[in-house]
Amino acid sequence: MALTADASDFSAGRTARGHAYVSAGMKTLLDRLVTVWIFMSGMIIVEPSPYEFVFAIVAPVALFAGLKLYRSTLPLIILAIIFTPFAIIGAFQATYTPVTTTVFYALTSVFLLLTGYFLANYVTENPQERMRRIMRAYTAIAVISAAAGTAGYLHLVPESLYDILTRYGRAKGFFQDPNVYGPFLIPAAIFALQRMMLGARRAILLNAAIVMVILVGLFVSFSRAAWGSLAASVIILFALTYILEANARNKVRMLILALAGAAVLSATMVGLLSIPSIGSLFSQRATVAEAYDSGETGRFGRQGYAFDLALQHPLGLGPNEFAHLDIAEDAHDTYVTVIFVYGWGGALCFYAILVLTLVKAFGALPKPSPNRRLLIPLIAAFVPLVVEAGIIDIDHWRYFYLLIGLIWGVTSGYRRLAPAEDKLTALV
Numbered sequence: 001m002a003l004t005a006d007a008s009d010f011s012a013g014r015t016a017r018g019h020a021y022v023s024a025g026m027k028t029l030l031d032r033l034v035t036v037w038i039f040m041s042g043m044i045i046v047e048p049s050p051y052e053f054v055f056a057i058v059a060p061v062a063l064f065a066g067l068k069l070y071r072s073t074l075p076l077i078i079l080a081i082i083f084t085p086f087a088i089i090g091a092f093q094a095t096y097t098p099v100t101t102t103v104f105y106a107l108t109s110v111f112l113l114l115t116g117y118f119l120a121n122y123v124t125e126n127p128q129e130r131m132r133r134i135m136r137a138y139t140a141i142a143v144i145s146a147a148a149g150t151a152g153y154l155h156l157v158p159e160s161l162y163d164i165l166t167r168y169g170r171a172k173g174f175f176q177d178p179n180v181y182g183p184f185l186i187p188a189a190i191f192a193l194q195r196m197m198l199g200a201r202r203a204i205l206l207n208a209a210i211v212m213v214i215l216v217g218l219f220v221s222f223s224r225a226a227w228g229s230l231a232a233s234v235i236i237l238f239a240l241t242y243i244l245e246a247n248a249r250n251k252v253r254m255l256i257l258a259l260a261g262a263a264v265l266s267a268t269m270v271g272l273l274s275i276p277s278i279g280s281l282f283s284q285r286a287t288v289a290e291a292y293d294s295g296e297t298g299r300f301g302r303q304g305y306a307f308d309l310a311l312q313h314p315l316g317l318g319p320n321e322f323a324h325l326d327i328a329e330d331a332h333d334t335y336v337t338v339i340f341v342y343g344w345g346g347a348l349c350f351y352a353i354l355v356l357t358l359v360k361a362f363g364a365l366p367k368p369s370p371n372r373r374l375l376i377p378l379i380a381a382f383v384p385l386v387v388e389a390g391i392i393d394i395d396h397w398r399y400f401y402l403l404i405g406l407i408w409g410v411t412s413g414y415r416r417l418a419p420a421e422d423k424l425t426a427l428v
Contacts, residue, residue: 026065031130033058034122035137041398042141042184043174045164047108051398055115062118072412073120075356076404079349080113086316086346093343094318105319108396109342113353115398116405123409131374131410135191138402142188143210145173146217149181153220171220179392182218182226184399187381189214190233194377197241197254215265225392229384237380244365245373310336316343334389341395350395354386357404364411374410378403 037058040051087109091102123130149172151157152165165171167178175181192207192214199207218226242254309317319341339347361379365372382403385394394400 023066026061030058030061030065030067031133033061034130035133038134038137038402039141041138041402042145044180044398045174045176052111055111055118059118062122067118067121068125069121070124070412073117073124073408076113076117076120076353076408079353079356080110080117083113083342083346083349084110086349087342090316090318090342090346092318093313093316094321097318097320101320102318105341105396112396112398112401116401116408119402119405120408120412123406124413127371127374127410127413131406134406135188139188139191139210141174142185143213145175145181146185146214149173149217150213150220170222171217173217178221179223179225180397182221182223183229183385183388183397185214185218186226186230186233186384187377187399187403189218189230190237190377190381193234193237194241194373196257197238198245198250198373212264212268216268219269225388229388232384232387233380236383237377240365240376240379245376310339310347313340314344316341316346332392334392334394337393338395353404357382357407358386360411361407364414367414369414371410371414375407375414378407378410382407 033054037051037054040049040054043050087106088103091106092099094102119134123134148157148165152162152173153169153171155162157165165173167176170178171181172178173181173184175184189211192210195207196204196211215230218230238254238258242251246254317340321340335347335351338350342350361375361382364375365379385400385403388394
């Protein structure tokens with residue numbers, strides 16, 4: 001009997017060790033796949049993109065790795081479930097666009113909401129370690145994309161690559177549009193700026209180089225919205241960091257960096273604008289702005305017409321329909337577009353997700369925690385994007401939902417701390 005019991009215990013112990021080994025291996029695999037997936041968020045040249053295909057692998061691996069689902073992230077999945085039937089119904093309201101196209105659009109919207117929910121739970125489990133992994137991958141592809149976009153704009157690449165990296169004479173990196181590429185670079189720049197303010201001194205030069213590459217890449221996108229978003233993000237980051245996180249020494253460093261940064265940025269801008277092609281396009285973008293935005297068929301005129309039309313159709317009119325109506329150009333206002341595309345119910349779900357994300361972010365902000373250093377740059381990047389949504393359609397921007405998921409993850413795991421404060425901003 002004793003021998004039988006010993007053999008049974010040995011077998012049970014070996015099984016438990018085997019399960020633990022497999023579980024640890026799957027978690028390691030999940031971390032590596034998430035790194036690849038985040039990297040692919042900066043390569044959206046075709047749709048469906050590699051980003052979608054990699055997530056199709058990430059999701060089942062997460063299940064086998066035992067990813068926990070937290071009660072604090074439950075509103076995200078509930079709203080996604082409620083949103084889904086409205087999106088599908090809206091897809092079948094289309095008149096001019098093939099139903100296969102509209103259904104694919106609706107499913108993409110649902111998919112993006114699910115990516116935000118996944119990230120929220122993934123980050124909650126270990127905010128600092130997983131945010132470090134995520135931001136390393138995000139920063140890497142942002143720098144590569146900015147460098148490639150700049151090289152394309154300056155014709156430093158073969159002609160075969162020029163059309164891939166530019167559009168309308170503007171840099172677009174590995175995206176389909178300069179107006180999507182430009183804002184994508186901002187979160188990486190904001191995290192690098194925070195590391196310059198609060199991180200180890202030895203990392204200042206490296207992060208300064210990251211910021212400069214991104215700034216130049218963003219500038220040659222000639223996206224007015226991206227320029228404005230970057231300025232707003234920097235102001236929010238500086239103010240929140242100065243008030244909530246910086247000690248006396250950090251505050252002195254921040255002021256010095258602000259003065260030095262302003263001088264370097266001014267010199268860089270003067271140098272860039274002295275290049276005839278850049279100066280000409282800059283002037284052109286500034287001149288076109290008024291004509292593009294004003295009038296009945298301008299940006300704001302289209303938004304008013306789209307809003308009136310959306311209110312008349314509670315179930316929506318479907319994706320890509322607006323350009324087939326009286327004004328042959330999109331409204332470029334996410335808050336109107338979601339009513340138009342998903343109907344009243346889908347739009348309310350979208351609004352609720354944004355409001356709850358802002359509530360969670362600003363609700364956690366006053367609470368002291370080392371994780372607040374992770375939250376501040378996320379807020380700095382997200383808030384201008386919410387404002388920008390009023391002048392451009394962002395409901396299919398992958399990194400918009402990444403930011404939503406990261407904010408929910410950091411706030412849900414706000415009390416999960418790392419032992420060493422130095423690691424908090426050592427994301428590169």
